[in-house]
Amino acid sequence: IFLCVSPQQEGLDDGPDFLSEEDRGVSFFFPFLISVLSLSSYCVLCMCVSTLPNFKQNEFSVVRQHEEFIWLHDSFVENEEYAGYIIPPAPPKPDFDASREKLQKLGEGEGSMTKEEFTKMKQELEAEYLAIFKKTVAMHEVFLCRVAAHPVLRKDLNFHVFLEYNQDLSVRGKNKKEKLEDFFKNVVKSADGVLVAGVKDVDDFFEHEKTFLLEYHNRVKDASAKSDRMIRSHKSAADDINRIASTLYTLGTQDSTDLCKFFLKVSELFEKTRKIEARVAADEDLKLADLLKYYLRESQAAKDLLYRRGRALVDYENANKALDKARAKNKDVLQAETTQQVCCQKFEKISESAKQELIDFKTRRVAAFRKNLVELAELELKHAKGNLQLLHSCLGVLKGDT
Amino acid sequence: EDISSSSNGPKAEPMLLDHDPDDLFAEATEEVSLDSPERQMILSDGPSPAITPVTINPRADVFDRSPDQDEDEEENRDTFDIQISVSDPEKVGDGMNAYMAYKVTTKTSLSIFSRDEVCVKRRFSDFLGLHSKLASKYMHIGYIVPPAPEKSIVGQRLGRRSSAVTELDPDAKACLCCRYLLRTVKQPALLKDPDVLQFLESSELPRAVSTQALSGAGILRMVNKAADAVNKMTIKMNESDAWFEEKQQQFENLDVQLRKLHASVESLVFHRKELSVNTASFAKSAAMLGNSEDHTALSRALSQLAEVEEKIDQLHQDQACADFYLISELLGDYVRLITAVKGVFDQRMKTWAKCQDAQVMLQRKREAEAKLQHANKPDKLQQAKDEIREWEGKVQQGERDFEQISKNIRREVGRFEKDRVKDFRVVIIKYLESLVHTQQQLIKYWEAFLPEAKAIA
Numbered sequence: 001i002f003l004c005v006s007p008q009q010e011g012l013d014d015g016p017d018f019l020s021e022e023d024r025g026v027s028f029f030f031p032f033l034i035s036v037l038s039l040s041s042y043c044v045l046c047m048c049v050s051t052l053p054n055f056k057q058n059e060f061s062v063v064r065q066h067e068e069f070i071w072l073h074d075s076f077v078e079n080e081e082y083a084g085y086i087i088p089p090a091p092p093k094p095d096f097d098a099s100r101e102k103l104q105k106l107g108e109g110e111g112s113m114t115k116e117e118f119t120k121m122k123q124e125l126e127a128e129y130l131a132i133f134k135k136t137v138a139m140h141e142v143f144l145c146r147v148a149a150h151p152v153l154r155k156d157l158n159f160h161v162f163l164e165y166n167q168d169l170s171v172r173g174k175n176k177k178e179k180l181e182d183f184f185k186n187v188v189k190s191a192d193g194v195l196v197a198g199v200k201d202v203d204d205f206f207e208h209e210k211t212f213l214l215e216y217h218n219r220v221k222d223a224s225a226k227s228d229r230m231i232r233s234h235k236s237a238a239d240d241i242n243r244i245a246s247t248l249y250t251l252g253t254q255d256s257t258d259l260c261k262f263f264l265k266v267s268e269l270f271e272k273t274r275k276i277e278a279r280v281a282a283d284e285d286l287k288l289a290d291l292l293k294y295y296l297r298e299s300q301a302a303k304d305l306l307y308r309r310g311r312a313l314v315d316y317e318n319a320n321k322a323l324d325k326a327r328a329k330n331k332d333v334l335q336a337e338t339t340q341q342v343c344c345q346k347f348e349k350i351s352e353s354a355k356q357e358l359i360d361f362k363t364r365r366v367a368a369f370r371k372n373l374v375e376l377a378e379l380e381l382k383h384a385k386g387n388l389q390l391l392h393s394c395l396g397v398l399k400g401d402t
Numbered sequence: 403e404d405i406s407s408s409s410n411g412p413k414a415e416p417m418l419l420d421h422d423p424d425d426l427f428a429e430a431t432e433e434v435s436l437d438s439p440e441r442q443m444i445l446s447d448g449p450s451p452a453i454t455p456v457t458i459n460p461r462a463d464v465f466d467r468s469p470d471q472d473e474d475e476e477e478n479r480d481t482f483d484i485q486i487s488v489s490d491p492e493k494v495g496d497g498m499n500a501y502m503a504y505k506v507t508t509k510t511s512l513s514i515f516s517r518d519e520v521c522v523k524r525r526f527s528d529f530l531g532l533h534s535k536l537a538s539k540y541m542h543i544g545y546i547v548p549p550a551p552e553k554s555i556v557g558q559r560l561g562r563r564s565s566a567v568t569e570l571d572p573d574a575k576a577c578l579c580c581r582y583l584l585r586t587v588k589q590p591a592l593l594k595d596p597d598v599l600q601f602l603e604s605s606e607l608p609r610a611v612s613t614q615a616l617s618g619a620g621i622l623r624m625v626n627k628a629a630d631a632v633n634k635m636t637i638k639m640n641e642s643d644a645w646f647e648e649k650q651q652q653f654e655n656l657d658v659q660l661r662k663l664h665a666s667v668e669s670l671v672f673h674r675k676e677l678s679v680n681t682a683s684f685a686k687s688a689a690m691l692g693n694s695e696d697h698t699a700l701s702r703a704l705s706q707l708a709e710v711e712e713k714i715d716q717l718h719q720d721q722a723c724a725d726f727y728l729i730s731e732l733l734g735d736y737v738r739l740i741t742a743v744k745g746v747f748d749q750r751m752k753t754w755a756k757c758q759d760a761q762v763m764l765q766r767k768r769e770a771e772a773k774l775q776h777a778n779k780p781d782k783l784q785q786a787k788d789e790i791r792e793w794e795g796k797v798q799q800g801e802r803d804f805e806q807i808s809k810n811i812r813r814e815v816g817r818f819e820k821d822r823v824k825d826f827r828v829v830i831i832k833y834l835e836s837l838v839h840t841q842q843q844l845i846k847y848w849e850a851f852l853p854e855a856k857a858i859a
Contacts (some may be wrong), residue, residue, distance in 0.1 A: 069780065181542035216691075219693075226680065226683050229683070230680040233673055240669045241670065243669075244670065251663070269834075273837075362696075369700055369703070370703075373858070378852065380844065388838060398827075400833070
């Protein structure tokens with residue numbers, strides 16, 4: 001399949017951008033949501049996946065649900081052939097809970113606010129919904145693009161089925177039993193992880209990577225959580241300014257003195273600055289919080305790779321011991337030799353690809369951070385300058401009046 | 403400096419108003435109704451502003467970090483030449499009898515003061531005592547007496563339903579007391595009041611005992627407050643003057659909106675403080691991340707990011723301070739002031755009621771006299787005629803009082819509105835300037851960071 005860069009939908013440019021332009025191969029049509037603003041709990045996110053190559057006849061598009069993306073991801077993880085690669089992290093589950101709560105509160109509070117306030121808040125909520133929605137879609141896209149960019153994974157059969165098969169993949173979500181199995185697998189893994197991590201690696205490169213990744217992953221996790229909290233406060237402050245603007249407007253319309261014009265002007269100002277503040281919070285979310293969240297998942301995937309290599313190493317060492325024992329007893333030597341060879345090959349194969357993967361990971365990470373930090377700074381500057389201009393012009397008018 | 407504090411100086415207050423000579427009722431029949439505790443945020447231990455000499459601009463200058471604050475003072479000195487500052491809270495005594503004493507400094511060139519500069523020590527209850535005296539002397543003739551500073555606030559913790567009473571910290575109290583005094587001396591009638599002069603000048607002041615909550619006077623106050631509430635419900639006044647009706651409605655609306663605004667601003671202060679804390683926390687986290695990042699240039703950039711965020715957290719802190727000390731306190735003051743204004747309108751109603759009662763009494767006495775005429779009891783008749791004369795006098799006095807209070811209120815409201823316009827204008831402009839400063843700093847920080855981010859190779 002020849003995949004190429006495709007034009008983005010409006011607004012999706014704002015999405016997280018963790019790959020360079022050349023890596024992008026797949027794009028999304030603007031997806032549709034079923035029952036977006038209903039208060040009932042079920043909300044299905046369906047996405048239209050399409051490839052847009054140069055030759056039209058190879059273009060195809062299908063509808064996929066979130067669970068199907070997870071199925072694809074899990075199929076990579078469970079595939080032994082891919083043990084030596086960093087599996088692109090699965091996209092996060094679409095989470096509209098917070099917005100749904102707000103919608104509910106809005107409905108409940110309808111009686112206590114003016115019509116203008118209600119309409120305004122409803123519009124904001126819709127905008128928020130749309131923003132989360134676009135972000136979720138973008139996350140799913142990033143996942144697929146990472147797969148498409150990977151020289152080996154892009155050839156995976158399941159990936160092709162995912163992109164081409166027109167019908168529902170009939171992939172049911174994991175049932176309770178399977179989820180429980182997963183849980184125990186993870187528990188065992190972490191216990192193992194400690195074991196494996198304890199064994200000092202002969203190879204300096206991997207030893208360094210192990211130390212680095214363990215620390216890095218924890219710190220990214222912390223930074224991600226803290227950045228989320230910071231941005232939430234920012235949003236709350238913007239909401240307060242919104243309320244202040246509304247009340248000032250009312251004061252302006254009611255006041256019998258010269259202050260009425262004053263209040264109206266300041267109310268107008270705060271309306272505008274509030275929008276900018278909300279934009280600042282949104283941009284910080286996209287460029288900083290999402291970046292950190294993504295690299296939290298990627299660093300976990302890298303850790304998983306190291307774990308798999310560690311397991312292979314342990315298997316290899318065990319096979320060596322078994323071989324020695326077999327030779328000593330002179331029993332089942334051939335079998336032990338074969339097993340040892342297989343383990344050796346497996347380990348070396350993983351080590352080789354893992355090394356490249358980890359180097360690529362670093363390159364990707366540095367590029368992504370650079371891009372996003374630069375964009376973050378540029379956006380912060382743009383917004384601060386915008387704010388400043390609004391403030392200056394308002395002050396000019398107000399001072400001129402007195 | 404970045405803080406441009408070119409505020410307008412207040413216009414000169416006419417020193418001599420040709421108002422009627424104080425026509426005081428000798429007996430103060432009503433105690434002052436203290437304001438009901440309103441919803442206010444619990445003041446956290448934010449950075450306290452240094453209370454430096456404040457001009458007649460009724461806001462204590464907030465930017466204690468700026469070194470050129472004294473220059474502001476020079477600019478703002480105006481022809482209504484009096485400067486008051488309340489500062490240096492210090493603990494006096496110990497144990498049960500310990501209290502906070504504040505230094506009250508008055509600088510003036512007005513002739514009614516005996517000296518150019520006076521420094522006295524006052525404790526909080528002295529302020530309450532002063533207010534109590536002024537209120538009892540002036541409220542019932544229609545003067546808007548600035549409400550007493552509050553010792554503590556009954557606040558509703560944002561997000562929780564419980565209220566808690568917290569003592570204000572000494573510096574915030576000093577600020578509050580300062581604004582109280584400034585508002586008081588701004589009123590020409592109050593400035594000349596001997597109690598005010600004594601408060602500002604004399605080194606010793608008799609303890610204001612009646613302000614103690616559990617004292618007899620305190621209980622009497624509470625009882626009167628309850629009685630007032632009942633009276634208010636039963637007085638149905640025939641309002642002949644549309645101006646009063648209109649004004650009362652306006653103040654009612656203003657009250658509602660100001661309270662709403664105050665609540666929103668308090669919420670903003672809270673969230674900005676929270677933002678500051680969270681930004682600081684993120685800065686530390688980013689620094690840690692930068693430390694563990696093994697790509698050198700990226701590591702350095704992340705450290706720079708951490709530094710930027712740390713500076714920004716300080717910026718948020720300062721802005722929250724401005725939010726609070728400029729806007730939130732202004733709104734709080736005005737919410738309390740409007741309660742005082744409404745109190746004055748109530749006084750007018752009471753005066754009217756008193757007048758009505760007197761008329762009713764007079765009518766009764768006249769009827770009694772008429773009856774006695776027929777009954778032919780000469781000595782009682784004389785008494786009745788005396789009583790009639792007495793009550794005629796009272797009715798006349800009542801009508802005069804009513805006219806006087808109506809006239810006073812019109813003038814006071816006019817003055818109040820003028821001050822309100824000035825106050826809000828000045829404060830809001832100052833606040834916007836603080837916002838300008840914040841944005842300018844933000845630009846500076848991010849402009850410094852951008853090349854660092856671009857340098858990641």
